[in-house]
Amino acid sequence: MTAVSEFKPGLEGVPATLSSISYVDGQKGILEYRGISIQQLANYSTFLETSYLLIWGKLPTKDELTEFEHEIRYHRRIKYRIRDMMKCFPETGHPMDALQTSAAALGLFYSRRALDNPQYIREAVVRLLAKIPTMVAAFQLMRKGNDPVQPRDDLDYSANFLYMLSEREPDPLAAWVFDVCLTLHAEHTINASTFSAMVTASTLTDPYAVIASAVGTLAGPLHGGANEEVLVMLEEIGAVENVAPYIDSLIAQKSKIMGFGHRVYKVKDPRATILQQLAEKLFEKFGHDQYYEIALELERVVADRLGGKGIYPNVDFYSGLVYRKLGIPADLFTPIFAIARVSGWLAHWKEQLTKNRIFRPTQIYTGSHNETYVPIDERN
Ligand code: ACO
Numbered sequence: 598m599t600a601v602s603e604f605k606p607g608l609e610g611v612p613a614t615l616s617s618i619s620y621v622d623g624q625k626g627i628l629e630y631r632g633i634s635i636q637q638l639a640n641y642s643t644f645l646e647t648s649y650l651l652i653w654g655k656l657p658t659k660d661e662l663t664e665f666e667h668e669i670r671y672h673r674r675i676k677y678r679i680r681d682m683m684k685c686f687p688e689t690g691h692p693m694d695a696l697q698t699s700a701a702a703l704g705l706f707y708s709r710r711a712l713d714n715p716q717y718i719r720e721a722v723v724r725l726l727a728k729i730p731t732m733v734a735a736f737q738l739m740r741k742g743n744d745p746v747q748p749r750d751d752l753d754y755s756a757n758f759l760y761m762l763s764e765r766e767p768d769p770l771a772a773w774v775f776d777v778c779l780t781l782h783a784e785h786t787i788n789a790s791t792f793s794a795m796v797t798a799s800t801l802t803d804p805y806a807v808i809a810s811a812v813g814t815l816a817g818p819l820h821g822g823a824n825e826e827v828l829v830m831l832e833e834i835g836a837v838e839n840v841a842p843y844i845d846s847l848i849a850q851k852s853k854i855m856g857f858g859h860r861v862y863k864v865k866d867p868r869a870t871i872l873q874q875l876a877e878k879l880f881e882k883f884g885h886d887q888y889y890e891i892a893l894e895l896e897r898v899v900a901d902r903l904g905g906k907g908i909y910p911n912v913d914f915y916s917g918l919v920y921r922k923l924g925i926p927a928d929l930f931t932p933i934f935a936i937a938r939v940s941g942w943l944a945h946w947k948e949q950l951t952k953n954r955i956f957r958p959t960q961i962y963t964g965s966h967n968e969t970y971v972p973i974d975e976r977n
Contacts, residue, residue: 619631630650630783652944673748673757675699675728692928697813700725702805703725734761771923780937784944797811823856824934866911
């Protein structure tokens with residue numbers, strides 16, 4: 598029988614798998630994908646090259662990368678029946694719900710569950726990486742009453758996504774910054790959504806169900822949903838001089854400050870540092886606004902009040918600021934996180950398949966025994 602002392606709420610500190618995909622040192626602020634620091638990948642790689650590294654475990658050669666990029670370009674379009682299905686979604690629905698539904702719908706077309714066939718695995722990886730951005734952009738346009746914009750084969754992955762959102766070719770700096778954002782969000786060990794993906798994968802269901810289940814988990818405000826909440830908070834604060842009273846009142850009410858704190862990092866999240874540098878570049882080129890100044894003051898005030906508890910900005914703090922500057926609506930921030938994280942989820946799906954054992958943890962029962970069934974008329 599499991600001892601109550603072994604129970605860890607939230608499974609904190611409990612290893613759920615053996616993995617060689619990514620590594621985090623929360624005390625030193627280190628994040629590595631396949632042993633390579635996130636700083637090097639942000640500086641020198643692209644999102645698709647990083648995805649290849651995560652999923653296939655090694656950096657691609659030039660030919661391998663060209664082929665991978667080519668396959669993804671080729672699979673970007675979505676079937677008109679998926680588009681028609683998405684047209685029926687209520688325009689007031691959250692884009693994460695639309696994404697979860699459409700990711701699951703891909704399984705209606707492509708699910709053969711041929712998990713021992715490397716070609717099936719490759720096609721699933723390519724289709725999911727290629728089609729998820731198209732579905733996010735399509736819902737964004739259709740909820741505004743517009744037709745979706747077809748992907749453009751001459752544009753790179755990130756430039757094409759920004760193009761599909763606005764039908765305008767993005768500024769090269771904007772496309773590069775966005776691509777780095779995807780790299781930063783691509784993978785982060787066994788977080789809630791990745792764990793969800795692994796549990797689903799362990800049943801040997803199809804990869805579209807795996808990704809749909811992870812998308813549903815990412816949607817919550819304690820996980821991917823926090824970047825949207827950060828922006829709401831910056832807008833509520835409205836001016837630099839309001840930051841300290843706003844934060845003090847949240848602390849007094851014991852409310853969480855969105856975009857701060859992390860289960861693993863007890864120093865500033867290295868991704869937040871890189872995102873802050875990207876935000877600076879964007880604001881330099883496209884003009885400053887009060888939100889950047891509010892964010893800086895917020896970071897200073899929270900470090901002063903809560904730094905002693907190891908509460909610093911996490912990846913969600915500056916990402917909202919960057920996306921807002923790129924003209925992206927706040928409720929697309931989490932779907933964009935999903936676009937990026939698909940590569941990490943797929944890497945874990947593939948890893949899970951190589952050593953699968955269905956997840957079936959135990960519980961400590963706290964209910965009663967030998968109760969009597971009382972007929973409904975006799976209950977009070
Ligand atoms: N604001 C204020 N206080 C905080 C915050 C915060 N953002 N985060 C943690 N704390 C405090 C808690 O109140 C608690 O204090 P106490 O010990 O005095 O009671 C202590 O720090 C420990 O907090 P826990 O909630 O136990 O820490 P946990 O590891 O469970 O939480 C989490 C991590 C969920 C991310 C939390 O920091 C949080 O809710 N942050 C805000 C939401 C957010 O930004 N989420 C995005 C995370 S990154 C990602 O998912 C991509």
